[in-house]
Amino acid sequence: MxxxxxxxxxxxxxxxxxxxxxxxxxxxxxxxxxxxxxxxxxxxxxxxxxxxxxxxxxxxxxxxxxxxxxxxxxxxxxxxxxxxxxxxxxxxxxxxxxxxxxxxxxxxxxxxxxxxxxxxxxxxxxxxxxxxxxxxxxxxxxxxxxxxxxxxxxxxxxxxxxxxxxxxxxxxLSIMDILGFIGKVFNMIFNFLKSSIVNLFSSKTIVIDNQEKVSKNREKSKSKLKKSDGTNKDKKDIVDEKIKILDYTSNTKAVALPDDNKNNLNDGKSKSKEDNKGESEDESLSNINVKDKNNIKDYKLPDINLLKPNEKSSTVKDKKDILNKAKTLESTLQNFGVEAKVVQISKGPTITRYELHPEPGVKVSKIVNLSDDIALNLAAQNIRIEAPIPGKSAVGIEVPNESSTLVTLREVIESSAFNDSNSKLTFVLGKDISGQPIVDDLGKMPHMLIAGATGSGKSVCVNSLITSILYKASPEDVKFLLIDPKVVELSCYNGIPHLLLPVVTDPKKAATALNWVVQEMTNRYKLFAQNGVRDLDGYNEKFEDSKDEKLPKLVVIIDELADLMMVAPNQVEDAICRLAQMARAAGIHLIVATQRPSVDVITGVIKANIPSRIAFSVSSGADSRTILDMGGAEKLLGKGDMLFYPVGSSKPRRMQGTFVSDSEVNKVVEFIKSQVEDVKYEDDIIEKISNEENSDDEEVDELLSAAIELVVEAQQASISMLQRKLRIGYNRAARIIDEMESRGIVSENLGSKPRNVLISKEEFEEIKSQTS
Incomplete structure (x- = not known):
């Protein structure tokens, strides 16, 4: 049925x-x-x-x-x-x-x-x-x-x-949807009428220089009001049909000072209290004299014309491409059921960031999980999603530009951000996504870790950092200790009076130099205690009128940490940790760079004590987490594209690093060297490092003397005898026998026969009495 x-x-x-x-x-x-x-x-x-x-x-x-x-x-x-x-x-x-x-x-x-x-x-x-x-x-x-x-x-x-x-x-539809649609229609009509009025008035410009400038400024202010109108009308609803575009080529404001005025300005600043915080000497408690021996009178900071200016590129056609990509981005998200609107676009030298405002009820994780699909639809090499952008209720989609623009060191040094800074340790980093020049003070960091793969821009960043400090500080203000196990990266700075000693290239000497810096830090703290001050600033302020008593700030730069960790890992790690924990108040700052950001090089102890970090492009997310404690560096583009994670920041900041060529560095170095006829380094420090290196080369087992006495008394030598008498293992006994062979105490291995003892008891007693 x-x-x-x-x-x-x-x-x-x-x-x-x-x-x-x-x-x-x-x-x-x-x-x-x-x-x-x-x-x-x-x-x-x-x-x-x-x-x-x-x-x-x-x-x-x-x-x-x-x-x-x-x-x-x-x-x-x-x-x-x-x-x-x-x-x-x-x-x-x-x-x-x-x-x-x-x-x-x-x-x-x-x-x-x-x-x-x-x-x-x-x-x-x-x-x-x-x-x-x-x-x-x-x-x-x-x-x-x-x-x-x-x-x-x-x-x-x-x-x-x-x-x-x-x-x-x-x-x-709901009533609110209908009212919202009607409101958008009226808003579009209002914006159209407003833009028509602005264009009508802006077209009636008079061809007179001063009046033309005034009209352009009015037009810019009106366009800014028009762009911000959609985002400021209602804070609860940021989405607007008008997209705000920030182009770094029009936002960057550089303050180029004439050379004479610039030098006068810097000379005047050097007389202030803040800039007298670092001048050289430590002679009361240490046998090593760190006094500046060069005595440069009327030292002049390098001329800005030694650096190459930036070549401006045309960006007229970029606006259409950016808007087309914004529409593609919105449609891609809609295809996957994610309702979001592009509210602002920031075009930088290397990447363009599209700021998305998701509709209520849309999870941020849904946008993050669509990164590969977004990259496919935008035909982008790689994209990075920042969710959310710090301080904004928006998600940032960072898309590489079709052609990147070079950021030169000169244009950032000419910026007001660099010139207005009073610190002698001000250094240049680059430009952020919106094209704003980024400079920072090493004294506030106070130490920094730089890591990235080979060819990502790490060495250029170190050169930009050193060169920018040379544009701020005289040899009396700042001293450098450069450690370059790769030999070729920092050797060009040899001969400038800012160096405490020539660039250290031997890894064994580097470990000894770091130990000397630790001793210098200890001596400075003892000196501060004697004079009743807490840090280098207070000490230099107390002896403001006496140049002989002032101490310089000391910047220690290690260009390749991996080589040092292979030669003397324990000594290097201990020295870096002690400096990172205590050296800030002593005016000593540490910059560590490496191209192998693995956990055996950047150990947990080192990373915990160096709060400020810069990550360049790396090969994997594990390396990124080693540097930044989070992913993201594996999606960088290389060639200076970096994430800057300073102390106190909640999230790293993406930027394009400045580029300085070898020829520009050489010109700056030659300009500084021309002011000094013969650079005199700290011979005492060099001699002490050399002596400690020799003593390190002669590092011996603590049981060697007892083993020599035993062998001379018995007039026979074998590994098994040392094992029994000294109660040690085979490997250690074999090393002691090899050491005695190298010193000529016992003969070579004779096969099955025991080794011959080459010195008598009388000769041993005579050598012993001479050494004592």
Whole structure:
């Protein structure tokens, strides 16, 4: 029985579908006939009858009725509207009735008073057929009823309410959606009128230099107000149809000072209290004298013309590409069900950041998980998503530019950010995403870790850092200790008076030099304690009038930490940790760079004590987490693209590092060296490092002397004897035997025979007495 019922039901559904298709086809045909009847005379007497009937009943709104008939016919054909057919039909008919009544209200002066009388009905029919006046018989009757009960204003209110309710039923939208759409339409009209007025006034510029500048400034201010209008009108709804574009080529403001004025300015600053914080000497408690031996009078800072200026590039065509990518980005997110709008675009030297404001209810994680799909649709090499942007309720999509722009050291040194800084340890980093010059003070960091793969821009960053400090500080203000195990990276700075000693290239000497820096730090703290001060600033302020007592700031730069960790890992790690923990108040700052950011090079102890970090492009997310404690560096583009994570910052900041060529560095170095005839380094420090290196080369086992006495007494030597007598392992006993062989105490290995002892007891006693 159930099968028969199911079959009969399916047959009944098929019959209904066929009937619906027949009805829809007849309805569409009738609608087309009505269209031709109302607009032309090509349908004959039937068309004339339809036209007179429709126009007499409905007047001008009759022209809309055929289209409404055709639209409703599709409800019978499409299964989507099957369950909601009656609701859609009711809403469409209600909207059409509202349209008829509104049209009749507009022409209410033509409605007869006694509308239900035969004469009035005939008059309404005639007015509709002849001139399309009023609302025909139906429109006039409905309008007269409303006017009789609620008047004109009440009629408009009732009809508007019915229209809105019908629209809500038809489109399934809320009232807030409709109001929001109306608001956007008015906002677009307002912005269009505003921009037209601005363009009208900006086109009437006068060709006089001063007045032309004034008009340009006004135009820029008006455009800024126009761009910010959409984002500042309502803080609850940041989304606006107008996208704000920030181009770094127009935002960067450089302050280029004349050379003479610049040198005078820097000379004047060097006399202030803040800049006298570091001048050289430590002679009370250490045997090593750190006094500046060069005695340069009237030292001049390097000329800015030694550096190459930046070549400006045209960016006219970039605006269209940026806006097209913004539209592609929005459409891509919409395809995956993520509603978000681009509210601001920041174009930088290397990347462009699109700031997205997600709609309420959209999770940030959904946008982050779509990074590969976004990169595919934008045809980008790699993208990085910053979610959220610190201080903004937006998500940043960072997309590489098709062509990157070089950021030169000169344009950042000429910026007001660098020139307004009073610290002698001010150094240049580069430009951020919006093109703003980024400089920082090493004294506030106070130590920094720089890491990145080979060719990512790490060495250029170190050169920019040193060169920018040379543009700020004299040899009396800052001293450098450069450690370069790779030999070729920092050797170009040899010969400048800022160096405490020549560039250290031997890894063994480097470990000893770091130990000397630790001793220097200890000596400075003892000196501070004797004079009742807490740090280098207080000490130099106390001895402001005495140059011989002042101490310079000391910057220690290690260009390749991995080589040092291979030679003397324990000594290097201990020295770096002690300096990172205590050296700030002593005016000693540490910069460590490495191209191998693995956990065996950047150990947990080193990373915990160096808070400020710079990450260049790395090969994996694990290396990025080693440097920054988070991913992101693996998505950098290389060639100076970096993440700067200073102390106190919640998230790293992306920027393009400055580029300084070898020729520019050599010109600056030659300019500084030309002011000194013969550079004198700290010979005492060099001698001490050399002596400690020799002593390190002669590092011996603590049981060696006891083993020598044992062998000389027994006049025989073997590994097994040392194992038994000294109670040590085989490896250690073998090393002691090898050491005695190298010193000529025992003979070479004679196979199965024991080694011969080459000195007698008397000779050993004589050597022992001489050494004591």
């Amino acid at each position: 159930a099968k028969k019922k199911g079959r009969s039901k399916r047959k009944y559904d098929k019959k209904n579908e066929k009937m619906n298709e027949i009805k829809a086809l007849i309805q569409i045909s009738f609608g087309i006939i009505c269209i031709f009847s109302l607009h032309t005379n090509s349908v004959g007497r039937l068309g004339l009858f339809i036209k007179n009937l429709f126009m007499g009943l409905l007047s001008t709104p009759a022209y809309v009725l055929p289209y409404l008939i055709i639209i409703t016919s599709f409800f019978s054909l499409n299964n989507i509207f099957k369950e909601k057919k009656s609701r859609f039909m009711f809403s469409f008919i209600s909207l059409y009735i509202c349209f008829i009544i509104i049209y009749s209200l507009i022409h209410r002066q033509h409605i007869p008073e006694d509308i239900l009388s035969y004469i009035s009905l005939k008059q309404s029919y005639y007015l509709g057929t002849e001139g399309g006046i009023a609302g025909g018989i139906i429109g006039n009757i409905l309008t007269s009823i409303l006017l009789f009960f609620v008047g004109v204003k009440g009629s408009y209110i009732i009809v508007t309410t019915m229209a809105v309710l019908s629209l809500i039923l038809t489109t399934n």
